[in-house]
Amino acid sequence: MDLSFFADPVFLVQNLVDGLSRGALYGVFAMGFTLIFGVLDILNLAHAATFMWCAFAGWFVMAAGGLPLPLGLAAAMLAGAAIALVLELLAFRPLRREGADKLSSMISSIGASLIMVSVAEAAFGVQTRRFPDKVLDPKPFFIGGSGGVRISRAQILILAASIVLMVGLGLFIRRTRMGKAIRAVAANQKAARLLGIDVNGVIVVTFLVAGALAGAAGILVALLTNNIVPGMGGQIELRGLAVVILGGMGNIEGAVVGGFLLGLVETLTIAYLPGGSDIKDAIAFLILFLILLVKPNGIMGRGKAERA
């Protein structure tokens, strides 16, 4: 333990800020992931590829097209929704029938993601791309003068977005008519049918929403990391899974909170443990491992993880 840092409140606050924004990044990515799982309980392993394509869509609109951030965000979310729709129709619906077990849809999503990533590589190349500074000024603010706590616009944006999306999605799911239908389908498809709900229709809507979320995540993550490559999805995917589990499968708020948790754990490990940056991954996954064993439904989960 390197105690000299604990004395320094600025350093501590700084790490909290960085940790939370790092976590927001995971959370935003995980939201769409967990939504699909909550409704269909299948893992959509093409979510990361969708997310990557959205980042590129945003890049073309903002960097190549020179349009401002809001338009880029909108374009990315649109692209995400479109891609998700195609995935639902081609990769998932055909497997939503008698005798097809949940794993097969996971496999077809793996196939889809392989295709999407390869096409992106062929189309865009693997050279890093980034948004021009005019999209979002990279110069950070310093709270309390220089030497104070630093926070960049991208960090503020992703922190805000993670909260807004979490609350917004929560309200959508809880309050709106469609949101209730989605929960009905998630709870009991048979019952939903008996209520006259077009289950496939509701599932399509779910995919559209999840896709749009992937779009938002793509832009935000790309802004924060300035590193747009076809592989960007695969790099965040595993942590996204971890976050989904931490928050409890299908739990929107859980995903974001889980993201914050993982982000803080990583950051504080790096900051305060000697050689922390080397062991942060081990620590992160160890915690995931332990939480699963102690609280299988995740920190906020009400699912049913234990074998009956």
Next chain:
Amino acid sequence: MKAKRTFLCVAVFAAAAAASAAPLSSSIKIGVVETLTGDNSAYGISIRKGIELAAQEINASKLLGGSQLALVVADDKADKQEGISVFTKLINDEKVAAIIGPTLSGTAFAADPIAQKAGVPVLGTSTTAVGITAMGDYIFRDSLPQAAVIPGTLAAVIAKYKPQKAALLFQADQEYSKSEADVFKASLAKLGIQLVGSESYSKGDSDFRTQLQKLSSKKPDILVLCSLVGEAIPVLQQAREIGIAVPIVGGNGFNSPNILKNAPEASEGLIVGSSWFIDSKVSASTAFVAAFRKKYGGDPDQFASQGYAGLYIVANAIKNAGSIDRAAIRDALVKIHGLDTTLGPFSFDENRDPICQSVPLTVKAGKYVLFQ
């Protein structure tokens, strides 16, 4: 002087050629095994571009008289088993005279022994890890091992800034970045600079602020960054973003036009050491850059240059051997001496590692220039 040497060589190898069993055929197959798909394909792709440009020139210039070079390109997918598989395929089915590649040292450690066993010369153009060429007398490379670059660079930095304390950031789970960092640590120690902090990140990380913050809190005089091109840009930007003002010394990954293009402000003043850089005044290099821009309409990077040089080295060896007999080519490679390449006059040492210039560079006004 040089002409004289060349004459000697020709004389020597004319004899060898006359003796050797397999004379030059109309088409000579050269295997090119690079990582062309996946996260690491950035390197493989630009190497391939360099090689294909070289092949075009060589065939046009009749360097090998009547016979043409035919490239057999294969993707190793940065996977050991795939590397082994394509090596075997090229050697047994395609009967290649020599192989250039693979892109990553990890793959090389698995695949090169196949060629060694079969007696096929292999020239690595991007493998820098310790022990690559030690795998056998058929294994060569024209990529300078980090140990041959870094001390020189650091010496130049010390001469200018007189740093007392250095801090280091590298990617822990990546072979290249890790070994580069190890070499930096060793040479820093040798040069009596105190390493006040060493932090790492791992694949998939995109936020390096915390590591950088921790390092900057140790008040180093210079910051050393070992990253691959992908992470190099965000690392550099975030280092500047959190207000690190001290000179930054970058590893190999920072010698790329991409850095200049994507991190114009952040890269200003960046120091890297390399055997080649885009504005190199070496005649072969200026010609190469011009031809590359003409063919591909973009700037070549170090890997393209090394690939380009690599094929010229192999071609000259074949010419000197006057034969496509693999053993003869291997012997001719060993004897390559002071060959004019984009990397400057090029030779192999007794371990079949390259002997060529390595210059310290710095970024001024969006260009790599010699660092004094």
Next chain:
Amino acid sequence: MSEARRRASPYIVAALIVAADAYLCIKNPQDLDRLLINAMLALSAFATLHARLLSLASAGFAAIGAYASAILAVKLGLPVYLSIPAAALVCGLVALVIGLPVLRLKDVYLAICTLGFGEIVRVSIILLPGLTGGSTGANLSTGFAYEAMKKTKTWTLALALAFLCYLFWAASRSRAGRALRAIRENSEAAETMGIDVVAYKNMAFLASALIAGLAGAFYAHSVGSLDNGDFKFNRAVDILGYAVLGGSGAWFGPTLGAGFLTALPILLRDLLGSAIGFLKNFAQLPNILNGLALMLVIIFAPGGIAALFARAPVRGAFLSVPPPLAPAAGITDKVGVADKAGVAEAPARRAGAEGKPFLSLKGVSRSFGGVEALAQVSFDLEEGKIYGLIGPNGAGKTTLINLVSGLMPPSSGKIEWLGREIQGRRAHRIARSGIARSYQNIQLFGEMSALENVIVGRHTHMRSGLAAAWLRLPSQKREEAEAREEAMGLLSRLALGSIAGQEASKLSYGDQRRVEIARALAMRPRLLLLDEPAAGMNEIETAALGDFILELQGHGVTILVVEHHMDLIMKICDEIVVLNFGRKIAEGPPQAVARDEAVLEAYLGRA
């Protein structure tokens, strides 16, 4: 498509895959190692998936095995024929340690947890450079010289895989294999057949780890160098792909899946590599087609390749089929077989515990959420009698049977069986102690034949374990044959001889009910719990069933039957217990109960 083609298609698919692989490996022997190792990894994934465990730990275990064997062989100079098995054992140990906690999780949770395990393994490799070479990898530069690493010959690998395949093949036709299939089909029913589900699942996880470790070790010595990237996340996903695409229903499925997914990219590479023009510069094309194929195959064969075989009718499902018998002919035919049928021997196996109450419930309650399904129910059963348990739907009859058979613990109260308290004891132990049951909503092992279903009932009375099956000991063969014969006998007793070979799920309602009873009887129970055995049977069948139950009583089996056919109840029961709304409202001989006001009010429904 036509019957013939449906029959043939799976074999054609398999043949194509094998042919493709053979072609590749002849063309490029180096690919054979890869194929064999992937097939081995597929088997490792199969071991868990077959038991319905969605574990992605194979890659992690392979990494452990690879590094363990490399270190043992290179650093400690162990010969590979020792280091490889040793490495597998290391994985086994790790599996035993993490297995117990981890296997509590189900489905995706287990998947993610095991992914986390893999990631921890990978990071640990990086964090132990002294031992593993860290992120530089295990190669010449870290003291793992190629010559020291590259030790195995392909034939040893092939031999090992062949041996593994034999083990799986032999196991699949053994008692343990049957038990695993039963668990896979319906783990709850399996539990009440006396199968220790948890133990079997741990065994499956252990097997998976051992095999993955073996594969990893072979990988190390086949490739000749290692690094932490060799077994990362996407490798784990590939392995899962082999097993799911191949189908986790039968062991050969995943091996075929591995064969397919290994051959495909290589074929694509070679075909497109020699293709013309722009394709040469389109390096991603093979990957794209690979993904496309993956999607198409799984969409058109969602159950995997093995499932295609399952759909093709079972060839020579079994030996001697007695001539078909019309169910209407009743059940009491072929009485001759009765003594063979094991029922007769039931009374012979009388344990002590005389004098003590046979089965007694003392204030047993069970509530779900807020709803109390069973409240303070107490009654005793005497050995050798037939008891009827009646009451309106939802009165708690099935709940009571679930409590006695141990599928769920009572919220309060005691259940004494032969003088020992058994409440809360796990179902398989209760089953072993001589309590068998049938289910109201039929719980057969749907994809197994009627005969197999009944043989599963013999589980607790069969001894021979895996070792015996692998050594093909005569004792094991004899036992299997006896079990078969006995099961056949029971089926014939219930007029099911003609359909013994058919898949249980394809049988008619009444037949499925009788198969369930046969399966329960195969356990030679002392107490038999029948939950609406006559539901879906016509009058004749019902009457015949009544006679059969009486006959069982004659053999000394005690029976508790839940039924709505009042005439059946009235005819066969010595005592009747009436439940209503979770409470016992009457108990006594049929006539008395039938006159009971409360009963008429509540159940027979006189207002």
Next chain:
Amino acid sequence: MDKLFEPGLEEAGLLEVRNLEVRYGGIEAVRGLSFSVAAGSIVAVIGANGAGKSSTLLAISGLVRAAGGSVLFDGRDIAALRPDRIVRAGLVQVPEGRAILAPLTVAENLELGGWTRHQKVALHQKVALHQKVALHQKVALHQKVALHQKMTSDDGIAKDLSRVYALFPRLAERSRQLAGSLSGGEQQMLAIGRALMARPKLLLLDEPSMGLAPKLVAAIFETIAEIRRAGTTILLVEQNARQALRIADRGLVLSHGRLLKEGKSDELLCDPSVVEAFLGKA
């Protein structure tokens, strides 16, 4: 189609089931069943477990694809329709075991019961127009009610909600609770109330009395009678044969997926063979 001349089919009912067949794998649950349900009546289906009662209902509501036969509702064949379309057409099932949405609140469950209503309102307006042009046309009572409400206020759902709460005061008390936390009886009320929110022309009830205390059973049956009085046609599957037949106009006796007997319920109540098999000697 000789089936047309079967007893009970002379005047075409709201629901016409012809030669219905349902199979699960090898199990023939329903084997060529034909019957008719007249508008505004209660028809009770009785029979032993496994006689095919539930399978019949599932096939009618479209949750299980019929292997053969036709289901005519309001004159159109709905056998091929998706379940949600069938509900829109005005045929709503309360399944055995209630199938309530446990993680949603009581209020939300009821609200979702009215899911199809948005479109329905439009449909009602059509009906209204129809009536204006052709007043002679006979229209089900609840359509009149709906039309009336459409005229008086736009908030039909709120009105129905209050009606359901009036019918089941317990639900009003528990409206904020999660449906999963309700007792068996309350869940049954919720399931029925939820179905009513869809303003069904025909209500299919599968074992509404299952697992309920006698007095609750009585209450449920009273409610069912009341619902019919409000103009909703009801097809009722019951174990509790006697009580079911008491409130029903006609009864169907099923055995092994076939129609054993069919007739006026009071006749069935004193039919010796039926009493023997299903009512118990009383």
